[in-house]
Amino acid sequence: MIGTSGEAAQLDWGEGCLTNLANYVPAAVKKAGRVGVVVKQCDMRAVQGLVQENQVRAEDLVLVGAACAGVKDGEDIAAKCLNCDGTPHALCDIVVDADGVRNVDRRAEAAAGRHSDPRDAQVAYLESLPAEVRWQYWQRQFARCLRCYACRAACPLCYCGSCIVEKHRPQWISPAIEAGGNTAWNVIRAFHLAGRCTGCDECARACPSDIRLDLINHKLRLETERQFRASGSDAQGKPVLVDFRMDDPEDFVL
Known part of the structure; x- marks a missing residue:
C-alpha cells in the first residue's frame, strides 16, 4: 500500500497487471481509513460487488479508473479482456486515460483475432x-482438486469469516480429498458465486491443478443473466441471490 506521493514511483502499470487485487481493499480500509484504489474496469466490478454487499463503504474509497488496453495471461490476452472495451468505469471518482495509440491498436488487433469470449x-x-458425459468431465476435473482453497483465497467475493467447508457441527462437506467432498466443495462454491462472479478468473489462475473453475462460473453467470437479468457485471443491480421480484421465473420449482 502506497502512503506518500514519493512512493508512487514504485507503482507499475501495463499489460502485466493481470491480478485482481480487490480482495485486499477491505483490509486496506480497515487499516488506513479512506483509501484510493487504482482499478481497471474488471477490478471495479469486484470493488462494486464489495460495496453492494456491505464489505466496504463507498465513502471510504477514492476510485481511480485507468484505461486498459488489455492484460496478458502468459503470451495471450486474457479471456476476461475480450468482452471489455477497457474504458474506465463510470462510477470511478477520477478517470485517467491511457496515452498513445499503441494501446488502442493492440486491443483492436486482439479483438480482430478473437471476436468473442472463448x-x-x-x-x-x-x-x-449428454448429461452423463458432462458429469464424467466434471468428475475428472474435480478429482484433481487438492482442497488447498487457493480459489477461495484469490476470489474478491469469497470473504466469509467462517467458510462452510470449515464447519464441523454439523459437517456439511467432507474435508477429505475424495470424490464426494471435492464435488461438494466446488459445486457449492460455484453456487455461492452465482450472480455475483465478475469474471476476473482469479480462481482458475490460482488453482494449482488447472481445474476449469472459470467455465463453471461463466455458465452460472450466463444462466443468471438469462433467467434473472442479473450478473456480477451489473454495477447498479443487486446480487441475484439477495434480490426478489414478483416476475422472477419459477420454472425450476418442483
Whole structure:
C-alpha cells in the first residue's frame, strides 16, 4: 500500500497487471481509513460487488479508473479482456486515460483475432453433450482438486469469516480429498458465486491443478443473466441471490 506521493514511483502499470487485487481493499480500509484504489474496469466490478454487499463503504474509497488496453495471461490476452472495451468505469471518482495509440491498436488487433469470449463456445460445447458425459468431465476435473482453497483465497467475493467447508457441527462437506467432498466443495462454491462472479478468473489462475473453475462460473453467470437479468457485471443491480421480484421465473420449482 502506497502512503506518500514519493512512493508512487514504485507503482507499475501495463499489460502485466493481470491480478485482481480487490480482495485486499477491505483490509486496506480497515487499516488506513479512506483509501484510493487504482482499478481497471474488471477490478471495479469486484470493488462494486464489495460495496453492494456491505464489505466496504463507498465513502471510504477514492476510485481511480485507468484505461486498459488489455492484460496478458502468459503470451495471450486474457479471456476476461475480450468482452471489455477497457474504458474506465463510470462510477470511478477520477478517470485517467491511457496515452498513445499503441494501446488502442493492440486491443483492436486482439479483438480482430478473437471476436468473442472463448468460454461461450466452451460452455456451449459442454451443454451439447449428454448429461452423463458432462458429469464424467466434471468428475475428472474435480478429482484433481487438492482442497488447498487457493480459489477461495484469490476470489474478491469469497470473504466469509467462517467458510462452510470449515464447519464441523454439523459437517456439511467432507474435508477429505475424495470424490464426494471435492464435488461438494466446488459445486457449492460455484453456487455461492452465482450472480455475483465478475469474471476476473482469479480462481482458475490460482488453482494449482488447472481445474476449469472459470467455465463453471461463466455458465452460472450466463444462466443468471438469462433467467434473472442479473450478473456480477451489473454495477447498479443487486446480487441475484439477495434480490426478489414478483416476475422472477419459477420454472425450476418442483
